[in-house]
Amino acid sequence: MVNWPSTHRTMRLSLAARKSFGPAAGCSRPAVEPLPSIAGVQGMGLAADRSTPPPGAVRRASSLTSVPRSSLTAMTPSMARIADRDLVVEVQGFPLPPPFKVGGKQGNAVTRSTLNSIHRGWRIVAVAGQRVAAQDVCAALAAVQMCPRYTVTFRVGERDAADDEEDPEADLREAEEAERRRREMELRQLENDQAERARREAAEVALKMKEAEDARSKRKQVDEAERKRRLEELERAESLRREAEELERKRREAEEADRTRQEAAEAQRKAREAREAGAAEAERQRLEADRRLQAEAEAARIKLELEEMECRRREAQEAECLRREAEVAAEERERNRREAEEKEERRLEADEAERKRSEAEEIERQRRAAEEAERLRCEAAEETRRKRREAEEAQRQQMAGEEAAAEAEQRRREAEEAEERKRREAQKAERRREEAEEAEQKRQEAEEKRKKQAAEAERKQREATEAERKRREADEAERDRRKRDEEEAERRRMGELVGERRQAEKSLQQSTGLPPREQVKEPQKALMAALMSAKPKSQAPKKKGPCDKCDGPHHADDCPHFKKQRDKHKDAWDKKGKTGDAAADGVGNDVPHILRSAKVVRQPGDGSCLFHSLAYGLSLVGGKSADAERLRAEIADFIASHPEVEVADNPIKDWVLWDSGLDTASYACSMRAGSRWGGAVELAVCAKMRRVCVDVYEQGRGGFVRISSFRESSEASREAKAVNLLYGGRVHYDALQT
Incomplete structure (x- = not known):
C-alpha cells in the first residue's frame, strides 16, 4: 500500500x-x-x-x-x-x-x-x-x-x-482534479454495476428462453417417439401378418414335400421288393433271418404309413421297438461275425504255428539227414580206405575179404533203405504242402464270405439308417404339423376369446353399465361396483303375521276368523311393500355403511392375501374352515366347473372374460396354480359357493366405509354374520374383525 x-x-x-x-x-x-x-x-x-x-x-x-x-x-x-x-x-x-x-x-x-x-x-x-x-x-x-x-x-x-x-494554488487544483477523478470513477463504477445487472437479467432471460426451447424440443422428441412407436407397431403388425402368410406357405410346401417323399418311398419299396424277388435261393437261405427282420421292419414301416394321423405316436413307439430289435439282431450278427473271425484267426495262428513247427522239424530232419549223409560219406570214405586196406590185405586174409563183402552188401542195403526213407519223407512234405495250399484256399474263401457278409450287414445297416432317417423326418414333419395346428388352434381360440370378450363387455355394459376394462382406471373397484349393481332375485316371502283382518300372529290368508278377502281400500294399500330387505340392511341405498370400531388383521402379501383374508373371515363366522391354498383351489374349481352359473344376473364366464380375457378353464388353471391374484370375481364366487355375506371396506373418515357387499338371495345368507375385508387399493386385502 x-x-x-x-x-x-x-x-x-x-x-x-x-x-x-x-x-x-x-x-x-x-x-x-x-x-x-x-x-x-x-x-x-x-x-x-x-x-x-x-x-x-x-x-x-x-x-x-x-x-x-x-x-x-x-x-x-x-x-x-x-x-x-x-x-x-x-x-x-x-x-x-x-x-x-x-x-x-x-x-x-x-x-x-x-x-x-x-x-x-x-x-x-x-x-x-x-x-x-x-x-x-x-x-x-x-x-x-x-x-x-x-x-x-x-x-x-x-x-x-x-x-x-x-504552491497553494497548485495544491488546490490538484485536489479539485482528484475530486473530479473520484466522481468520474464512481460514475464509471455505477455504470459498470448497471451493465452487470443488465447482463445478469439478459442471462436470466436467455436461460428461461433456453429452458422453454428445451421443453419444446423435449415435447417434439416425445411426439416423435410416439409417432415412431406407432409406426413400429404398424410395422410389427404387418411383419406378423407376413410371417403368418410365410408360415402358411411353408406348411403347404412341407405337406407337398411330405406327399412327394411318401410316393418316392413307395416306389423305392416296390423296386426293392422286385429286386428281392429275383434273388438266388441259396442267398435267400443264408439271409433268411436278415430277410425276416427286414420283412418285419418293412411291415412295420408300411403299417406306419397306412395308419391314420392320430396313431402316429403309437406307431413311432412300435417302429422304435422294431429298430431296437434290428439293432440287437445286427449286434448279435456282428458278435457272431467277430467270434467267427476270432476262431478263424486262432485257427490260422494254430496252422501257422504248426507250419512253423513242421518247417523246424523238417529243417532239423534235413540237418540230421545231412549229418547222417556226411557221416555215411565219411564212413564210405573210411570204408573205401578200409577196403583198400582190405584189398591190400586180401591176399593175406581171404576170409577177412569175404566178411568185408558181406558187410558191404549190408551197407548197400542200409543205403537203399535210407534212400527209401528220404523218398517217403519227400512225399509227406509234398502232401503237407498241398494241405497248406488247400487250407489257404479255404481261408481265402472264408475271408471272401466274411467280406460279403460284412457288406450285406453294412447294406442292411444303411437301409435301416435310411429308414430311421425317413422315420425321423416324418416325425419331425408330424411335429411341425401338430405345432402349426396348435398355433392355428391357439390363434382361432384367441380370436374367439376376443369376440366372446367383446360380446361379454357389451352384455355387461348393457346390464350393469360396466364399461370395457381398458377404459377403467381401477378395474377391481369398478368390477365390485358392477357386481353390486344387480339386485339379487327375491324369493317368495314366507307368509307370516300379523293378520290384516284380526291382527293375529298368522297371515291374513290363514285367518280362522275372517274367511273372506279384506276390502282393498286405497288408504290401507298406499305404502304397503315400500320397504324391503335391501333397505333394511343398508345395501343398495345411498347411505354408506361405516364400521366405527374394527380391528385390522394384517395378511401376508404373498399373492394370496385375498384368500388369507377370506379364510380368516370364514373361521370367524363359523363357516367351513379352510386355509388359503385350499380355498383358492375350491374357488378355481367352482369357476371351471360352473361357467354358466349366474353371479349378479350374468354368467361367471362373462365376468372372467371382462377381467382377464381368458376362458374359465384357463383362468381357473392359472388361479389354482397361484400365478394370479384374486379379485371381485373370486369374492362373488366365494359368497355364492359358501352362502355367506362378504363385505368389502375402505379406510375412510371416522372408520371403515363399505364399498361393496356380496351375498346370496337365500334367507340363511341374509341372516348370517358377514365376512369383512379391508381393500387397500389395487394390490392388497386384509381381514377386519368386528
Whole structure:
C-alpha cells in the first residue's frame, strides 16, 4: 500500500486509483497497472495507509517532514555530496513499509527518510535500474514495493534546490482534479454495476428462453417417439401378418414335400421288393433271418404309413421297438461275425504255428539227414580206405575179404533203405504242402464270405439308417404339423376369446353399465361396483303375521276368523311393500355403511392375501374352515366347473372374460396354480359357493366405509354374520374383525 507524501496540502487517492499502478522492472510479484496521470497532484509516497480516508481529506505535515523555506535556497552537505552524479541505494521491499517518502513540485524529491543512507531533498532519477520521469516516480515506486528488494538511483543539482517550495494554488487544483477523478470513477463504477445487472437479467432471460426451447424440443422428441412407436407397431403388425402368410406357405410346401417323399418311398419299396424277388435261393437261405427282420421292419414301416394321423405316436413307439430289435439282431450278427473271425484267426495262428513247427522239424530232419549223409560219406570214405586196406590185405586174409563183402552188401542195403526213407519223407512234405495250399484256399474263401457278409450287414445297416432317417423326418414333419395346428388352434381360440370378450363387455355394459376394462382406471373397484349393481332375485316371502283382518300372529290368508278377502281400500294399500330387505340392511341405498370400531388383521402379501383374508373371515363366522391354498383351489374349481352359473344376473364366464380375457378353464388353471391374484370375481364366487355375506371396506373418515357387499338371495345368507375385508387399493386385502 502507498501513502501520499506529507506536504502542507497532501491528498490521498481512492483504492480504485491506487490499484492501477503499472509493473516494475525486475519484480517477481504480479505487476500493478500504472495510475492515470493526474494533473496538479504531486508528492506520492511509498507507505500507503490501508484505511484510506475519504477524498479531499488533508493531513498537516509534521516537523520532521516539512522543509523550511530558508533551507531550500542552498544545498545541504548531503545534497552537495551527490551533486551532479548518481547514487544507487538498495532498499528492502515487501513486506516492510517504504523507508522514505517523496514529494515536491515534480514529485521525485525525498521529503522524509528513516534510513541514514537516504536524506531529505534527494531527487529520484531511476527505479530498479530504469530511468523514470519525475511525474512517474510515485507509480514506479509503488510497483517495485511489492518486490522483496529493489534499487533506487538518486541525483541532485543546484537547479533542483528550490523545487520543494509550496504552491497553494497548485495544491488546490490538484485536489479539485482528484475530486473530479473520484466522481468520474464512481460514475464509471455505477455504470459498470448497471451493465452487470443488465447482463445478469439478459442471462436470466436467455436461460428461461433456453429452458422453454428445451421443453419444446423435449415435447417434439416425445411426439416423435410416439409417432415412431406407432409406426413400429404398424410395422410389427404387418411383419406378423407376413410371417403368418410365410408360415402358411411353408406348411403347404412341407405337406407337398411330405406327399412327394411318401410316393418316392413307395416306389423305392416296390423296386426293392422286385429286386428281392429275383434273388438266388441259396442267398435267400443264408439271409433268411436278415430277410425276416427286414420283412418285419418293412411291415412295420408300411403299417406306419397306412395308419391314420392320430396313431402316429403309437406307431413311432412300435417302429422304435422294431429298430431296437434290428439293432440287437445286427449286434448279435456282428458278435457272431467277430467270434467267427476270432476262431478263424486262432485257427490260422494254430496252422501257422504248426507250419512253423513242421518247417523246424523238417529243417532239423534235413540237418540230421545231412549229418547222417556226411557221416555215411565219411564212413564210405573210411570204408573205401578200409577196403583198400582190405584189398591190400586180401591176399593175406581171404576170409577177412569175404566178411568185408558181406558187410558191404549190408551197407548197400542200409543205403537203399535210407534212400527209401528220404523218398517217403519227400512225399509227406509234398502232401503237407498241398494241405497248406488247400487250407489257404479255404481261408481265402472264408475271408471272401466274411467280406460279403460284412457288406450285406453294412447294406442292411444303411437301409435301416435310411429308414430311421425317413422315420425321423416324418416325425419331425408330424411335429411341425401338430405345432402349426396348435398355433392355428391357439390363434382361432384367441380370436374367439376376443369376440366372446367383446360380446361379454357389451352384455355387461348393457346390464350393469360396466364399461370395457381398458377404459377403467381401477378395474377391481369398478368390477365390485358392477357386481353390486344387480339386485339379487327375491324369493317368495314366507307368509307370516300379523293378520290384516284380526291382527293375529298368522297371515291374513290363514285367518280362522275372517274367511273372506279384506276390502282393498286405497288408504290401507298406499305404502304397503315400500320397504324391503335391501333397505333394511343398508345395501343398495345411498347411505354408506361405516364400521366405527374394527380391528385390522394384517395378511401376508404373498399373492394370496385375498384368500388369507377370506379364510380368516370364514373361521370367524363359523363357516367351513379352510386355509388359503385350499380355498383358492375350491374357488378355481367352482369357476371351471360352473361357467354358466349366474353371479349378479350374468354368467361367471362373462365376468372372467371382462377381467382377464381368458376362458374359465384357463383362468381357473392359472388361479389354482397361484400365478394370479384374486379379485371381485373370486369374492362373488366365494359368497355364492359358501352362502355367506362378504363385505368389502375402505379406510375412510371416522372408520371403515363399505364399498361393496356380496351375498346370496337365500334367507340363511341374509341372516348370517358377514365376512369383512379391508381393500387397500389395487394390490392388497386384509381381514377386519368386528
